[in-house]
Amino acid sequence: MNFSELVDANENNLLNIDYYLLDILLKDRTTNKNIIWATDTYEPHGKNYSASSHILIEQIIGKHGQVIRPRIRKSQSEQFKRINDKGEVFTPSWICNKQNNLADESWFQKRNVFNITKGNEWITNPAKIDFPKDKNWIEYIKSIRLEVSCGEAPYIVSRYDTTTGKIIGTNNRIGLLDRKIRIVNENTTTKEEWKKYVIESYKSVFGYEWQGDSLLIARENLLYTYIDYYLERFKEKPYIEDLKEIAEIISWNFFQMDGIKFVIPNSCKNELEIDHTLFGEQRIKNECLGCKKNNIFLHNGTYVKIMNWETHKPIKFISLLKNKK
Ligand SMILES: C[S@@+](CC[C@H](N)C(=O)[O-])C[C@H]1O[C@@H](n2cnc3c(N)ncnc32)[C@H](O)[C@@H]1O
Numbered sequence: 001m002n003f004s005e006l007v008d009a010n011e012n013n014l015l016n017i018d019y020y021l022l023d024i025l026l027k028d029r030t031t032n033k034n035i036i037w038a039t040d041t042y043e044p045h046g047k048n049y050s051a052s053s054h055i056l057i058e059q060i061i062g063k064h065g066q067v068i069r070p071r072i073r074k075s076q077s078e079q080f081k082r083i084n085d086k087g088e089v090f091t092p093s094w095i096c097n098k099q100n101n102l103a104d105e106s107w108f109q110k111r112n113v114f115n116i117t118k119g120n121e122w123i124t125n126p127a128k129i130d131f132p133k134d135k136n137w138i139e140y141i142k143s144i145r146l147e148v149s150c151g152e153a154p155y156i157v158s159r160y161d162t163t164t165g166k167i168i169g170t171n172n173r174i175g176l177l178d179r180k181i182r183i184v185n186e187n188t189t190t191k192e193e194w195k196k197y198v199i200e201s202y203k204s205v206f207g208y209e210w211q212g213d214s215l216l217i218a219r220e221n222l223l224y225t226y227i228d229y230y231l232e233r234f235k236e237k238p239y240i241e242d243l244k245e246i247a248e249i250i251s252w253n254f255f256q257m258d259g260i261k262f263v264i265p266n267s268c269k270n271e272l273e274i275d276h277t278l279f280g281e282q283r284i285k286n287e288c289l290g291c292k293k294n295n296i297f298l299h300n301g302t303y304v305k306i307m308n309w310e311t312h313k314p315i316k317f318i319s320l321l322k323n324k325k
Pocket of ligand 1 (some may be wrong): 087088089090147148149150152162208216257258259279
């Protein structure tokens with residue numbers, strides 16, 4: 001397999017590197033099953049492609065290798081349906097860059113640290129990045145970043161512009177993880193050191209998304225990003241075991257969640273159950289109080305878990321929210 005072919009993230013390519021990489025990237029760490037489609041746009045492919053079905057490897061490889069396509073390659077009618085269903089409109093890289101620059105401006109207390117914007121473009125700062133007196137590069141790569149409703153995760157990694165499909169070279173990338181890897185590149189010498197801090201960088205970036213296909217693409221984009229930078233730095237293929245470690249982290253940190261309820265999409269139960277008793281039929285309502293009262297702490301759906309990488313213990317995402325009741 002020629003790693004430079006991997007510019008176009010594709011499940012068959014991933015499978016050619018190692019079967020278990022795709023297996024890991026499809027895992028839902030909360031349910032211990034695979035992520036679900038969570039969109040009905042794949043239903044024409046068959047009954048196991050319904051919104052509530054889990055995405056299975058065999059549904060997206062081989063002759064089905066083109067079933068999941070990035071938004072830019074989806075048909076116009078599919079794009080419109082997804083806008084109506086889930087407000088799926090992606091952000092151009094130059095806007096992601098401007099907003100990421102604002103986050104860095106606040107962290108560094110300085111403007112134009114990584115690049116200078118010029119209209120809808122940017123000019124990358126070629127000099128080694130300086131750090132403020134009271135902060136260091138390790139603090140930067142460990143500082144937590146989250147892309148809410150991440151789609152294909154353009155704020156985190158920028159291998160291509162999600163709105164035009166234009167490929168962006170590693171030297172000009174603007175994602176929050178891209179910036180951290182640049183810092184690691186500039187401050188490490190040995191391969192072991194590089195790998196150690198790149199792993200720390202991956203542990204510090206998070207994203208959640210409703211739709212399973214976009215989430216898988218986001219996860220693939222993060223994994224290919226590692227391959228891109230590794231290839232560029234070491235002029236050789238990364239080790240499969242290292243890729244698996246990165247894929248495991250990604251599968252925890254980029255998760256499927258309804259960002260309004262903090263549960264797995266559509267997992268709240270609101271059903272009428274009919275109980276047949278001696279005295280006739282009795283209707284029991286299995287109703288979600290969280291949905292009824294619009295209270296994020298009372299849902300009966302499956303609350304999403306993420307990994308606390310410091311303690312190595314999973315925690316519920318909702319436990320991070322203040323004002324607990
Ligand atoms: C406007 S797009 C933005 C995607 C990406 N962050 C970007 O800037 O290109 C919104 C995304 O939110 C997702 N979404 C919609 N409702 C959601 C919800 N309740 N929870 C999580 N994601 C949701 C959609 O599937 C879609 O991918």
